Amino acid sequence: DMFELASEFNLEHIALAEAADVVAIAPATACIIAKLAVGISDDLLTCIVLATEAPVILAPAMHVNMFQNPITQDNLAKLKARGFTIVEPAYGRLVSGKVGLGRLAEVDKIIGTISQVLGRGEDLAGKRIVVTAGGTQEPIDPVRHIGNRSSGKMGYALAEAARDRGAEVKLITAPTSLPAPVGIEVSQIKTATQMKAAVAKAVAQADALIMAAAVTDYQPKSAAKAKIKKETPGLTLELIRTPDILTEVKGNFLKVGFAAESEDIVANAKLKLEKKQLDLIVAND
Known part of the structure; x- marks a missing residue:
């Protein structure tokens, strides 16, 4: 029985x-x-x-x-x-x-x-949080790009942690191999310019922006319209700065930045915190 x-x-x-x-x-x-x-x-x-x-x-x-x-x-x-x-x-x-x-x-x-x-009813219930993740890619030609080694795992983990505490989360991600997290609105982008536009739109009603993405600092001034053949004897790329998303995005919300440094980690992170007028910064090497 x-x-x-x-x-x-x-x-x-x-x-x-x-x-x-x-x-x-x-x-x-x-x-x-x-x-x-x-x-x-x-x-x-x-x-x-x-x-x-x-x-x-x-x-x-x-x-x-x-x-x-x-x-x-x-x-x-x-x-x-x-x-x-x-x-x-x-x-x-x-x-x-x-x-x-x-x-x-x-x-x-x-x-x-x-x-x-x-997570329903937890301490972040009712809060809207925007998280960015992954490494942006700037095209050199239709098949090549400038990028970085970001896996996106940090951003995805933060998005899921916020979701688990009751927040409404929007994840803006550059290309990764990670599966889309459950219960989170995901926007896929590739370039820094696309990420800037997506972030500017998403933070309109946000309580916090967690900028965990590794955004490329430079992009080719112009991308080749056709694949560059390897027979080309040499190649020189003219690079220009990409948008500084954290500095340029405006709004009344908490800003969290990340600093990946190879030396003087704490000092450089503090400098970035002040320069970009952030509320919090995460420093790592």
Whole structure:
């Protein structure tokens, strides 16, 4: 009997429901989804969901025909309307061998959704934060560019941390190999000029700008319209300064900058803090 299981929670069937900060069902089958939609509670899991006051997250996984069936879609719509969070399934090869929508979402996506849901009501709830990430790229020709070694990991981690504390986050990112974070609005850019325009637009309603991107300091004065052939005996590039985004962007919001230095780290970071009139600066080597 499910109500007689021994547990540290002194398991009445309500105890687990009351102990939960969040209830995540992954995978959520068509059967479980249907039961929850009509309030059936005939096993431990459905009893927990019916009794809990914690947020509930469902990650559907089933054959594409079952997922796309109007009954399943109606059930999911009902649950969404009641405040359930749905982690949409992925497209790919299913157990049957058929390819379609119905694969369980990737673990990172499920964990990201749980983190986002747990962050509701935290200390940054209601705040709007803009984060930049990655290294900008300035074209030399259609296939080559000037760039840097930034992976974007710092900016992405900061964006996710702000999300987990309840903030509404917009991430402006140069090209990276990182997956898009869950629950965050992402804008893709390449050049410093594009990043400046995206930042200027995003900070209009922002409470903070965290400028973690590695923006190139110089760009070619003009980019070749066709690929430069390697037979060219020599090549000289005339470089001009790129926009100084932190200095030029204006608004009543917290400004956080980053200083990557190879020497005199603290002194150079303090100089940048004062010169750009920042509220905070992160110095690293």
